[in-house]
Amino acid sequence: MSSSVIDFIATEARFGAHNYEPIGVVLSRGEGVWVWDTEGNRYLDCLSAYSAVSQGHCHPKILAAMVEQAHRLTLTSRAFHNDQLALFYEEIAALTGSHKVLPMNSGAEAVESAIKSVRKWGYEVKGVPDGAAEIIVCANNFHGRTLGIVGFSTDPETRTHFGPFAPGFKIIPFGDAAALEEAITPNTVAFLVEPIQGEAGVVIPPAGYFTKVRELCTANNVMLVLDEIQTGLGRTGKLLAEQHEGIEADVTLLGKALSGGFYPVSAVLSNNDVLGTLRPGQHGSTFGGNPLACAVARAAMRVLVEEGMIENAARQGARFLEGLKDIRANTIREVRGRGLMLAVELHPEAGRARRYCEALQGKGILAKDTHEQTIRIAPPLVITSDQVDWALERLATTLTQDFS
Numbered sequence: 141m142s143s144s145v146i147d148f149i150a151t152e153a154r155f156g157a158h159n160y161e162p163i164g165v166v167l168s169r170g171e172g173v174w175v176w177d178t179e180g181n182r183y184l185d186c187l188s189a190y191s192a193v194s195q196g197h198c199h200p201k202i203l204a205a206m207v208e209q210a211h212r213l214t215l216t217s218r219a220f221h222n223d224q225l226a227l228f229y230e231e232i233a234a235l236t237g238s239h240k241v242l243p244m245n246s247g248a249e250a251v252e253s254a255i256k257s258v259r260k261w262g263y264e265v266k267g268v269p270d271g272a273a274e275i276i277v278c279a280n281n282f283h284g285r286t287l288g289i290v291g292f293s294t295d296p297e298t299r300t301h302f303g304p305f306a307p308g309f310k311i312i313p314f315g316d317a318a319a320l321e322e323a324i325t326p327n328t329v330a331f332l333v334e335p336i337q338g339e340a341g342v343v344i345p346p347a348g349y350f351t352k353v354r355e356l357c358t359a360n361n362v363m364l365v366l367d368e369i370q371t372g373l374g375r376t377g378k379l380l381a382e383q384h385e386g387i388e389a390d391v392t393l394l395g396k397a398l399s400g401g402f403y404p405v406s407a408v409l410s411n412n413d414v415l416g417t418l419r420p421g422q423h424g425s426t427f428g429g430n431p432l433a434c435a436v437a438r439a440a441m442r443v444l445v446e447e448g449m450i451e452n453a454a455r456q457g458a459r460f461l462e463g464l465k466d467i468r469a470n471t472i473r474e475v476r477g478r479g480l481m482l483a484v485e486l487h488p489e490a491g492r493a494r495r496y497c498e499a500l501q502g503k504g505i506l507a508k509d510t511h512e513q514t515i516r517i518a519p520p521l522v523i524t525s526d527q528v529d530w531a532l533e534r535l536a537t538t539l540t541q542d543f544s
């Protein structure tokens with residue numbers, strides 16, 4: 141490592157809160173599926189900033205939209221109208237089939253906004269006694285890092301010493317429709333769930349789970365809130381992961397790839413009167429719905445569709461999964477995935493996934509470990525067959541490597 145690389149890492153360590161444990165690479169440039177470090181080494185990005193850069197790094201059309209808008213108008217606040225918000229609403233509603241949109245910034249803010257909205261809906265429409273609303277969530281969920289959200293996490297690392305937490309959440313196992321049926325009471329306003337649990341290590345529920353969940357929510361007048369912040373916008377090979385089971389959520393949360401990685405943009409989408417219960421002054425955000433965010437998100441959605449990225453995610457994801465399954469290595473316990481949301485789970489004896497990610501870095505691939513034993517693979521949706529094969533070759537040699 142050159143001294144400049146050491147300086148960046150050491151300076152971060154000296155001044156920054158140590159709430160991350162990054163792989164030892166300092167990136168300075170990106171284009172499509174590739175990123176380069178400060179020394180000019182090239183890597184295939186198999187994390188895509190946790191799926192925020194689905195459209196590929198520095199997509200030229202999103203970049204152009206951002207620069208053009210930044211020259212004209214960046215922020216008005218919602219105290220005034222701007223000439224981008226209406227177009228963003230129209231286009232995201234047309235794309236997703238939603239009726240109402242609430243623009244926010246981070247994913248966690250979208251989740252918080254949905255929680256507020258479904259509670260309000262519960263009191264004002266469903267008739268739940270004030271203060272009694274219950275929201276059901278799943279074990280091993282990941283919905284973000286705010287106090288409200290970490291309060292219903294089941295991960296000790298995420299929660300410990302951050303309390304006291306807000307009440308009103310009930311935790312059930314993921315993928316278990318009978319547990320949902322049992323947990324619902326007359327005061328249940330919503331079931332908040334990820335279609336595939338991303339941070340938990342790409343956990344895919346059994347087939348038919350969401351069909352049953354949809355039925356239970358409808359039968360009990362419970363809002364089904366799907367957190368598609370990671371699974372949405374093509375990542376799993378469909379626009380929304382809910383389409384794999386042909387269901388429709390009542391409330392859908394988008395973030396991450398909604399801006400193609402240029403800027404934090406998130407949204408709460410609803411098909412009914414949930415968002416309709418919010419009145420002026422009851423919720424807001426200084427930056428939410430700003431013209432720069434809207435222009436970036438409009439371009440990010442447009443290229444996703446126009447450049448066939450969703451279909452490509454389905455095609456390349458199938459190729460990638462097949463290729464992973466073909467790797468004969470005794471380090472591998474299981475491979476799983478849908479579209480370009482993939483994971484390799486290692487045997488406990490194989491050692492920590494982190495070591496394999498560091499070895500992959502040496503071979504020109506950046507991937508991220510999650511929960512000790514899992515390597516997550518989620519390249520930009522613009523990846524080609526040749527690039528998939530290139531990655532598979534390197535994964536195969538790394539996973540058959542003996543670290544003992």
Ligand SMILES: *Cc1c(COP(=O)(O)O)cnc(C)c1O
Nearest residue numbers: 246247248282283284367369370
């Ligand atoms: C990343 C993520 C979030 C939180 O998004 P932030 O922008 O980091 O606040 C919420 N839910 C899911 C499923 C995510 O993957």
